[in-house]
Amino acid sequence: MTVLMVGGTGATGRLLVQQLLQRGERVRAIVRTPDGLSELLDTQPNLSLIYGSISELSDAELAAYVEGCGAVASCLGHRVSFRGMFGPPRRLVTDAVRRLCRAVRRHRPDRPVRFALMNTAGNRNRDLDEPLPFLHRLLERLLRGLLPPHADNVAAAEFLRTRIGRRDEYIEWVAVRPDALRDETAVSAYDVYPSPTRSALLDAGATSRINVAHFMARLLTEEALWNRWKGQMPVIYNRD
Template sequence: MTTLVVGASGATGKLLVEQLLKSGQSVKAIVRFSSSIPETWKSNDRLTIIKVDAIETISIDEMMAYLKDCQSVASCLGHNLSFKGIYGKPRRLVADMVELLCQAIIKNAPEKPLRLVLMNTAGNSNRDLNERISIGQKIVIGLLRLLLPPHVDNEKATDYLRIKIGQKNPFVEWAAVRPDSLIDIENVTAYSAHTSPTRSALFDSGKVSRSNVAHFMSQLLLDDKAWKKWKGQMPVLYNDAIEEK
């Protein structure tokens, strides 16, 4: 089995690549030429590193070629927490990549649907479920839509999956993983996945390690039982015990 990982050089993307390789999978990792990658990647026969000038300039024909022999794909793309990363271009980095991946998969018309796992955020509601949100949180989210382009980007990415791809697409099956506040812990620890948030992502956020997020994403990609449970959903992740580095 081969998985394409977009955003593979990011903090969580690197961990996902490592999780997949440890599971004996083959991986194609898309990274920018300027990205820093582990030295061990360069000598791993099961890892193909695809270097590009800019993620957002990949054409649909190029993406079709990258995906041709893949059975699954994961996106760990996100905006850098800098002024340029938040307010600069591309503002639809995540949403445009989700659309590109889906359209490339559909044009390839695989015999069996590809699994697409998107890393998103607990601050983005699953509007298929009409999740309960306090008035205060609704007000803040409205402000975030006006002031923080990355929040809108995350919403549009999952909206595309929910509305455009839906639950019965013959070529694409998806899940959007919503971690709460991310922290760094080296090893995978106990964590739990929930259909909807069990606490406010804005006023009472929980924590989850990037290692646990990568582990859960890898399980969705590799484990049929986990995929059957979470396919077409937006699971929220929390560490079972709050641990900080």
């Protein structure tokens, strides 16, 4: 299978690229620079890089890159800097998800393309009863108003949940919600739940980036696991 990857040079994205390659999958990664993936190019013939910013690629170019892919993975995020948090593009993730879905539909694939989106445990799945403490709900509203990246992540997942839904002919999706991300060097035990088991804003858990990458790679390549979570927003925590 060929996977189209966006956000592949980020801290989590490059780990997902590695995980997919280790599983023998072919990866096309849309990148502005090869930083973080350049070493893999010398040793991994299944990796190809497409240079450019996804926000600047035309719809026709995106459609060409999606053609023949059985899956799309997004680990896009905003840079942790003042410009990255508050500067343009404000809807980086949402616009990318929307345009990639449109590119997939343009080809009318014979079987649904799998779309895995890295999201956040701070976002609520509105298909489920996910009760939140009053203070959490208040803080979430403030974050959506004050921090554009949080609002962008919420909108991206909402696009998949409401505009693609669970019965789309051409696209199936999963939005993976890690809690507070941290760096680890090896995959460790982790647990996956349909909904958060703690407040991401008041009692955050921990999720290592490599565990997120491992779970997303399994989702995209293991039929039973994909069928278990498709159309849902699983939350992943490192096991205590």
